[in-house]
Amino acid sequence: MSLTEVLEHTPNEPDALYDAFVGWATGGGFSLYPHQDDALLAILSGANVIVTTPTGSGKSMIATAAHFATLAGRGRTYYTAPIKALVSEKFFALVETFGADLVGMVTGDASVNPDAPIIACTAEILANIALREGADADVDQVVMDEFHFIADPDRGWAWQVPLVELPQAQFVIMSATLGDTTRLQKTLTDTTGRDVTEISDAARPVPLTYRWSLDPIHETISTLVADQQAPVYVVHSTQAAAAEQAQSMLSLGAAKPSKERAEQIKEALAGFKFASGFGSTLQKLLRSGIAVHHAGMLPKYRRLVEQLAQQGLLQIICGTDTLGVGINVPIRTVLFSSLTKFDGRRSRQLRSREFHQIAGRAGRAGFDTIGYVVAQASEHDVENARIVAKHKDNEKKLRSVRRKKAPEGFVNYTEATFTKLIESEPEELFPRMRITHSMLLNLLERDGDAAAAVVRLVDSTVTDRRTRRTLLRRAAALGRSLLSAEIITRLPEPTPSGRRYQLDVDLQHDFALNQPLSALALAYMETMDEDEPDYALDVVSVIEATLEDPMTILVQQQFRERGEVVAELKADGVEYEERMEILDEITWPKPLAEKLEGAHEEYALKHPWLRESPVKPKAVVRDMYTAAMTFA
Known part of the structure; x- marks a missing residue:
């Protein structure tokens, strides 16, 4: 029986709803853990609930119970997550549980059944609703997953806004790494007037073991696979490093599947269309039981990897720390290729929350009795350990042999760093706010x-x-x-509700400024002459100017442009110092730059938010077309 059918036969009373939900779970082969039972009782009492239990301890069941309780009262409930892939995954899970008629999904890219009583959405979608409608919003309950994102400098505001602007809602807040929640509890009580129950005493269903590896990383991975500790998720600091490691393991044949598994993979991939270039590479990897998984992949490839992993067909998955965002990639072992990361400004050691968020993904409840977390020593430490082992019986030689030094700029970490992270508690979360x-x-x-x-x-x-x-x-x-x-415009007198300003433009109901340059691009294209021979290419250049700069490509374009110019200058006999001055002004191709920058300046007079989003002229696609290149 589905939960929707259960609701049809259950009166909206706490005791009846409790018995009905427990009965439904038991009928599906699930016995609620004590902490899930406590959370269900707290939700039915109307309290706000903070769930800070380990990964794999059943937070999804608590979220389901929350939606169930709100539906029973004919209310509207929102589930929020930080990334679209997780929202999509949750949407399909909720559809399976409650039925397609009762579940909708809203992201910046898609809207499915947006008037449904259960909505899965990104955090920013709900935050904008809270800003526009506040206490009048049709929001009776909010389930906020991966709540530790509230401390993100750029996006944390989207988790904080609903806590302050939706006093009518019941909140169910979930994360494995919340730290001290005293401040959060006060915010919830001050806003909603409800009691707050914290659920934090759950035991991890699948215990973890930790190991420090001084073997070369390819040997570490091969050993884990040979010792039946696969699937192994290898965490890399960059997408490029993940792809490179996967290729390396393919060359070594580290995860060569059995005939039976190879046939299963072949059947799973039947009918799936891989493009040339990365798609072709991924296909070869998958056929060998190896995968790449990160946010830079096309959604269809990322989803395919997740599906194969869920079917137990992959032995090695090389990815980034997107694993820590709750994506459902069932794995037995997490291998940290490093204990450092680049956070957009500098390279640094992993913080406690980052480490535990990723390490907690090891071990699959219902599949594994134990999960494995392995940290890989740096290359120079691995080499030095080899030297020590080689000369351990020759103390004189050991003193004289030259040790390998860390590369310049290397952020050091050791086994002691690993131990400290294991024993650490997640840092207290401090909410972030951005005014835009x-x-x-x-x-x-x-x-x-x-x-x-x-x-x-x-x-x-x-x-x-x-x-x-x-x-x-x-x-x-x-x-x-x-x-x-x-x-x-400013009103002559405030309204009874305190309003002092009014909008002089009509904004669409779901107004947002996620892509502020899009309107400029459309306005500029209306002024272009379709009869011009380069019209189509100029349209491409206008769109490219609204997108982020792919610096790896642009730097190579600049290098090419400078190479061509320096050859001409040398042929013309221009002196070195003068050549260098000229080259400093050479950059990558920027078609329509002057015109677009002028249009941007003019358009910003009436659309002031554009001043914070300058156009970025470039010619990546245009350059590929004119040079007859392909994505292969």
């Missing part, structure tokens, strides 16, 4: 005092006076830019 034009425009759609809402949001996040002042000054500056652009 999009936030202000969404708040201004609400019939209330937008300025007071901004102050409330800032005060819920920061205690430091300087940071508070900076955020409020930014809000004031952005507000003035909206006034200057005549997007908003």
Whole structure:
């Protein structure tokens, strides 16, 4: 019997709902763990619930119970996650549990059944609803998964906004690595007036063992596979390193499948179309039981890898730390190729939360009795360990032999670092806030005092006076830019609800500024002459100017351009110093740069948010077309 059918025969009373849900779970072969039972009782009592239990301890069952309880009261419940892939995965799981009519999905790219009583969405979607509608929003319950993202400098605001702006909602907050939740509990109580129950005493269903490896990484992986500790997920700091490692393991034949498994893989891949280039490479890897998995892959490839992993057909998966975001890739062993990462600004050691979030994915409940976490020593430490082992009986030789040094800029980590991470507790989460034009425009759609809402949001996040002042000054500056652009006007008198400004433009219901340059691109293309011979290529260049710069490609284009120029300058007898001055001004091709920058400046007068999103002229696709290149 489906949960929807159970609801049809269950009165909306806590005791009846409790018995019905436990009965449904038991009928499906699941006995609730004590912490799941406690969470169900807390949800049915109307309390906010914070679930900070280990990975694999059944948080999904708690989320299902939450949706069940809200549906029983004819309410509307939202499930939020940080990435679209996880939202999509959860959407299909919820459809299977509650039926397609009751479940919808909304992301920045797709909208399916958006009026359904259960909505799976990205955190930003719900945050924008909270900003626009506040206490009037049709949101009775919010299940926030991977809640540790609230500390993300760029995206944390999307987790904080609903906590402050949805006082009518019950919150179920989940993460394996929350740390001290005292501050979070206070925010929830202050906003909603509900009691808060923390569920944090769950035992991990599949215990973990930890090991430090001083073998070369390919030997470490081969040993894990040989010792029946596969599937192995090898965590790399970059996507390129993950792909390179997968290719290396393919060359070594480290995961060569049996005839039976090879046939199963062949059947699983039947009918799937792989493009040339990376697709062809991935196909070869998969046929050998090896995969690559990271956010830079096309969704269809990433989903295929996850499906094969769920079927137990993969032995080695080389990926990045996207594993820690709750993606359902069942694995037995997590192998850290390094205990450092580049965070966008600098290379550093992994933090406690990052380590535990990834390590916790090892061991599959219902499949494994133990999970394995292995940390790989750095290459120079591996080499030095080999030297020590080779000369361990010759102390004189050992003293004189030259040890391998760490490469320049290397962020050091040792077995002691590994031990410290294992024993550490996740750091306390501190929420982040960003003030943007999009936030202000969404708040201004609400019939209330937008300025007071901004102050409330800032005060819920920061205690430091300087940071508070900076955020409020930014809000004031952005507000003035909206006034200057005549997007908003000040009312002569505040409305009874406290509204002081009104929008002078009509915004669509789901307005957002995820791609602020798109409107500029469309407006500019309307001014272009379709009869011009380069019209189609110029359209491509306009679109390319709205996208992020792929610096690896652009640097190579710049290198090529400079090479051509320096050859000409040498042929013309230009002196070295003058050549260097000229070369400093040579960059990658930027078609329409002057025109697009002029249009951007003009368009920004009426659309001030564009000032924070400059155009980025480039010619990647255009260059490929004119040179008759392919993606292979």
